[in-house]
Amino acid sequence: MEGQKTRGQFFSAWLLIVGMIVLKDTKAAYHSLEMCFTAVGTTKSLLDFTMVGSMNGVQGSFYGKKNQQLVIKESWVSQALGAQYIEEKRQKLVYNEIDFLWALQNWIQNDTKGESNHTVQFWHDCHLDGDIHMSSHFWYAVDGETFCGINEKLKHWVAMKPEAECFRPFWEVIFPYKKIKRYMEEDCIEPLRKVLKYSSKRENDPPRKPTSLLPEDRISIVLQYTVLTPRHILLPWNQYTVLILSKKRSSSGTLPNADATFYLQVTLELPPGDPGTGYTCVVEHSELETPAMFPEVPGKPPMVRPWVMALSILATVILLLSCTVSFKTWKKKKAGTTPQEQLEGPLPLSPLLLH
Numbered sequence: 001m002e003g004q005k006t007r008g009q010f011f012s013a014w015l016l017i018v019g020m021i022v023l024k025d026t027k028a029a030y031h032s033l034e035m036c037f038t039a040v041g042t043t044k045s046l047l048d049f050t051m052v053g054s055m056n057g058v059q060g061s062f063y064g065k066k067n068q069q070l071v072i073k074e075s076w077v078s079q080a081l082g083a084q085y086i087e088e089k090r091q092k093l094v095y096n097e098i099d100f101l102w103a104l105q106n107w108i109q110n111d112t113k114g115e116s117n118h119t120v121q122f123w124h125d126c127h128l129d130g131d132i133h134m135s136s137h138f139w140y141a142v143d144g145e146t147f148c149g150i151n152e153k154l155k156h157w158v159a160m161k162p163e164a165e166c167f168r169p170f171w172e173v174i175f176p177y178k179k180i181k182r183y184m185e186e187d188c189i190e191p192l193r194k195v196l197k198y199s200s201k202r203e204n205d206p207p208r209k210p211t212s213l214l215p216e217d218r219i220s221i222v223l224q225y226t227v228l229t230p231r232h233i234l235l236p237w238n239q240y241t242v243l244i245l246s247k248k249r250s251s252s253g254t255l256p257n258a259d260a261t262f263y264l265q266v267t268l269e270l271p272p273g274d275p276g277t278g279y280t281c282v283v284e285h286s287e288l289e290t291p292a293m294f295p296e297v298p299g300k301p302p303m304v305r306p307w308v309m310a311l312s313i314l315a316t317v318i319l320l321l322s323c324t325v326s327f328k329t330w331k332k333k334k335a336g337t338t339p340q341e342q343l344e345g346p347l348p349l350s351p352l353l354l355h
Helices: 002-027 075-081 083-107 160-176 177-204 306-335 339-344
Strands: 031-041 044-054 057-065 069-072 118-129 133-143 145-151 156-159 212-215 220-229 235-238 249-250 261-271 279-283 292-294
Touching: 002 118, 031 177, 044 083, 044 292, 069 075, 069 083, 075 083, 075 177, 083 118, 083 133, 083 160, 118 177, 145 160, 156 160
Parallel strands: none
Antiparallel strands: 031 044, 031 118, 044 057, 057 069, 118 133, 133 145, 145 156, 212 220, 220 261, 235 279, 249 261, 279 292
């Protein structure tokens, strides 16, 4: 009993140490992928089976026996791994349910009646520094105590409990180190590399151009900006290079698109009579080296009312008629004077100026 307690403490301490390693690696820009499989059942039946995957200590995937679906939390991670890989992984997890039932039936030796619930856990992780594989771990535990695993230095199986010793020759034949190494390469190292490569591509891709920069109607103008990462986005509106603070603005907040991108839409409402000229929008985002200024919104032609246009036409006609009459009067006076009088006398004034 004392030995079991000691081994239980050892397993808990081991998990704590690994957790600290993951945290340390994250701070040091290392990356890790950890998978934990947990089966709960009796020696006769499997009651529950789950898998939880975490990258750099953050949970990102989950599988449950109830619906037998592998859920990836982030859509861009699904894109990085590919639909085929995810489906193949899901099928493996379905088959794993049978493997863990076998473990419950064969590794639990002190439960003769088979009525008590027990747990079998399988845990593995891998660590990368850039693209270089640094280390891996591969262990099984029964009822919270380390049962067996792979010694990376010795490259073979080790039994951590006496009752596991009898299974070691079996594991060495059925699951030799080369097979375990290939499993770790396919199910841990390569998936982690794919996700990191895709993540780097997302970080380095230039931001998308705005989807719209145009008047919605005669009283508002809109800028919608799409980016790849949901970091803080600033979209201040300027008019003739002056920051606008007084006009009414509204923001959608950063929202997700269906293609795993994010967008922010800012609407600026203009006061009545504002033609909408001189407006620009400055985009500030971490993906941009310098803030980007988008071109001036085209001004809207002023709306002329019919009665204003009629008065303008009438005034123009009156002005033309007045000019015609004045010209004729001036021409008659000019015809009855001598050239000397024209030079010495005052010039005739237009009747329009005399009234």
